[in-house]
Amino acid sequence: xxxxxxxxPARAMLSREAPGESxxxxxxxxxxxxxxxxxxxxxxxxxxxxxxxxxxGDGALVDYTLMIDGIxxxxxxxxxxxxxxxxxxxxxxxxxxxxxxxxQIRTFxxxxxxxxLGGIDSSNPGQLIRPLKRIGxxxxxxxxxxxxxxxxxxxxxxVAGVSEVIMVTPPRGDGRVPPATLVAADLAGVDRIxxxxxxxxxxxxxxxxxxxxxxxxxCGPGNIFVVLAKKLVYGTVDIDGLxxxxxxxxxxxxxxxxxxxxxxxxxxxxxxxxxxxxxxxTSRRLAGKVKIEIEDRLKDLPRKDIAAECLSQxxxxxxxxxxxxxxxxxxxxxxxxxxLMLDKAESYVSKVYNAGCIFIGEKSSVVFGDYVAxxxxxxxTGGTARFSSPLNILEFIKVTDLVNMDDAxxxxxxxxxxxxARAEGLEAHALAAEKRLKTx
Numbered sequence: 001x002x003x004x005x006x007x008x009p010a011r012a013m014l015s016r017e018a019p020g021e022s023x024x025x026x027x028x029x030x031x032x033x034x035x036x037x038x039x040x041x042x043x044x045x046x047x048x049x050x051x052x053x054x055x056x057g058d059g060a061l062v063d064y065t066l067m068i069d070g071i072x073x074x075x076x077x078x079x080x081x082x083x084x085x086x087x088x089x090x091x092x093x094x095x096x097x098x099x100x101x102x103x104q105i106r107t108f109x110x111x112x113x114x115x116x117l118g119g120i121d122s123s124n125p126g127q128l129i130r131p132l133k134r135i136g137x138x139x140x141x142x143x144x145x146x147x148x149x150x151x152x153x154x155x156x157x158x159v160a161g162v163s164e165v166i167m168v169t170p171p172r173g174d175g176r177v178p179p180a181t182l183v184a185a186d187l188a189g190v191d192r193i194x195x196x197x198x199x200x201x202x203x204x205x206x207x208x209x210x211x212x213x214x215x216x217x218x219c220g221p222g223n224i225f226v227v228l229a230k231k232l233v234y235g236t237v238d239i240d241g242l243x244x245x246x247x248x249x250x251x252x253x254x255x256x257x258x259x260x261x262x263x264x265x266x267x268x269x270x271x272x273x274x275x276x277x278x279x280x281x282t283s284r285r286l287a288g289k290v291k292i293e294i295e296d297r298l299k300d301l302p303r304k305d306i307a308a309e310c311l312s313q314x315x316x317x318x319x320x321x322x323x324x325x326x327x328x329x330x331x332x333x334x335x336x337x338x339x340l341m342l343d344k345a346e347s348y349v350s351k352v353y354n355a356g357c358i359f360i361g362e363k364s365s366v367v368f369g370d371y372v373a374x375x376x377x378x379x380x381t382g383g384t385a386r387f388s389s390p391l392n393i394l395e396f397i398k399v400t401d402l403v404n405m406d407d408a409x410x411x412x413x414x415x416x417x418x419x420x421a422r423a424e425g426l427e428a429h430a431l432a433a434e435k436r437l438k439t440x
Contacts, residue, residue, distance in 0.1 A: 001265075001277075001290075001291055001294060001295075001311050001312075001315035001316065001317050002316060003287055003288075003291060003317045004316060004317065004318045004319070006319070006320070007325045007329070009318075010316075010319075011329060011332065013318070014278070014318070014329050015332060015333075016333065016382075025040070025042055033045055036067060042225060042228055043228055046225055046228040046229050046232060049064060049198070049199040049200050049203060049229070050203040050206075050207075052064070053200050053203035053204055054203065057209035057211075058076060058210050058211050058212075061076060061196050061200050061204055061211075062076070064200040065196060065197075068198060068200075069142065070173075071171055071175050073171070073175055073195065076194050076195065076196060076211045076212065077192060077193065077194050077195075078182065078193040078194070078195055082176075082182065083185065083193070085179075086179035086180075086183050087179075090180050090183050095183065097371075097372075098151070098180070098187055099187060100372060101148065101151055101371055101372045102151050102155060102187045102188060104373065104374045105151055105152065105155045105156070105374055105375075105376070108373075108374030108375055109156045109374075109393050110159055112392060113160065116393070116394065117393075117397070125402060125403055125404075126401070127399050127400065127401055127402060128400040128402060129397055129399055130397065130399075130400065131160050131161030131162050131163070132157075132160075132396050132397065133163050133164065133216055134162070134163060134164040134165075134166065134214075135162050135164075135165055135166070135215050135218070135219060135396060136165075136166045136167075136205035136219070136237075137167045137190070137219055137220050138153075138169070138201065138205075138218060138220035138221070138222050139168070139169040139181060139220060140169070140170070140197075140222055141172070141177065141178065141181065141197060142170035142172065142197060143172075145180050145181050146181065147178075147181050147183065147184030148184070148370060148371050149220060149221065149377070150167065150181060150184035150185050150188050150190065151184050151187065152377045152378055152391065153376070153378060153391065154189060155188045156391060156393050156396065157219070157393075157396045158188065158189040159393055160393035160396035160397055161396075161397075162396050164191045164192075164213075165188075165191050166190075166192050166193075166215055167190045167192070167193045167194070168194045168197065168204070169181060169194075169195065169197060170195070170196070170197025171195040171196075171197070175195065176195065177193065177195050194211070194212055196212075197222075197226075198222075198223075198225050198226060198229075199225045199226065199229035201226075202218060202222075202229035202230055202233060203229060203233065205218050205237070206218065206233035206236050207236065215237060216238065217237055217238040217240070217396070218230055218233070218237055218240070219239070219240035219391060219395060220240070220243075220378060221243040222243070227243065227244060240391055240395050241378075241380060241384065241391075242384070243378065243379070243380070243381050244274075244381045244382045245271070245272050245274035245275045245276065245381065246268060246271045246272060246275045246276075246336060246337075246381065247268070247275060247276035247277075247335050247336045247337065247381060248264060248268040248276070248278065248335065248336070248339060248366055249278040249280065249329075249330055249333055249335035249337070249338050249339070250278065250280070250281075250341055251280050251281070251326045251327065252279060252281045252283070252339075252341040252342065253282055253283060253286075253323065253341070253342050253343060254285060254286060256281070256283075256286060256341040256362065257341070257362055258286055258289045258290050258293060259293075260341065260362050261279060261286070261290050261341060262290055262293045263365070264365055264366055265279060265290070265294055265311075265315070266297060266298065267365070267366060267367055268310075268337070268366065269306070269307035269310040269311050270301060270303040271306075272306065272310065273306055273309040273310050273313070274314070276310075276315075276335075277311060277314065277315045278314075278315075278318070278333070278335070280320060280329050281319060281326070282320060282322060282323060282326065283319075284319055287319050290317060291317060294311065298311070323348065324351075327348060327351045327352065330352065330354070330355065331354045333354075334354035334355065334384070334385040335354075335355055335356065335385065336355075336356040336357070336379045336380065336385065337355075337356060337366045337369065337379070338355035338356075339364070339366065340352075340358065340359065340360050340361065341361070341362050342361075345361045346360055346361075355385050356379030356380045356381070356385045357369050357379055357390060375390060375392075376390055376391040376392065378390065378391035379391075405436075410436055410437060411437075414433050414434070414436060414437040415437065418430040418431075418433040418434050
């Protein structure tokens, strides 16, 4: 990790724009794309995959799973018997932990629903608030299992009242979905599960195939190809956002426990080489201690190569003069996760405007938000916390406005409508209002 001294150098380092049109890949990935698709450009690859799935449906899903993942699928959909069998393959303590997490998430979003979905009671004007009919949940997989992401996407949808939840997730090398992921899907109320991943899975959800039903909205995180696919199908379906590599920004004062700071930075770094792990502190002592300890503890991590690459490329320690300067940097960066490891941390929450989730005090590690606290871990990344929100039940509802004009409303509003219409040069609009005024 590098140490930056002073507000202005830190500001220059942490200034960024929301994700744009450039999607760099490693030389190895670029060569693989060239060998498979004849281009090194991810956008071109994803466009090709989407077009193939639209035209060839299930056949394209099977072909791309074999081509990209090396897995020959005999069935796209996971059967109910396989889900039932998964319970016998999951350790009891993991099952209990997943059940606890599911209950925490369900309780949190039930409270949100009761607080936010009151609607407008007036008959004119008014609103209808309805859940979406069918949504698709993308759950990363392949080399790892992420049952937590199943819970964090499907449960808010179910609480919102979505009628049908379709889940897609990449299979393991044996063509199967990890048992823990299947159990989480059952606990979350997922209706159908398909063992497909990548851009082809997003295309299937957006356009539908003979096997995979078309959905109204796609949610959930994924790699660069999933993010690009979501971006390209937006408009055909809705999406929850473009979720990139994970990130944490920790604000800590001199009293912060360096063990906690190091642990949380390493937890973020082991996610992905493209993740970001940032500490902003008013303490030069803490900065130096964290830099030394993080390098020492890194050696013992099973995923040390991933964490080391992350910290060397995107690991930053910034030393500033005040907590106000640290908060200004946090609002500028708009992190996915913001940790306030400060004395009287609660008093600073009102000064945070841009963050996906705020973790208040030293005991509130990001890991609890990842798994069991209750709010979804699907959060805005890449600076999009400036204008977007975490996944929540509002993602799964739509509003229809109601206008029900009676004679009293015509008398009050009709003349104004016709005047404004004529001012805009729309004579037919004005006449449509005036005809009702004459007969009302």
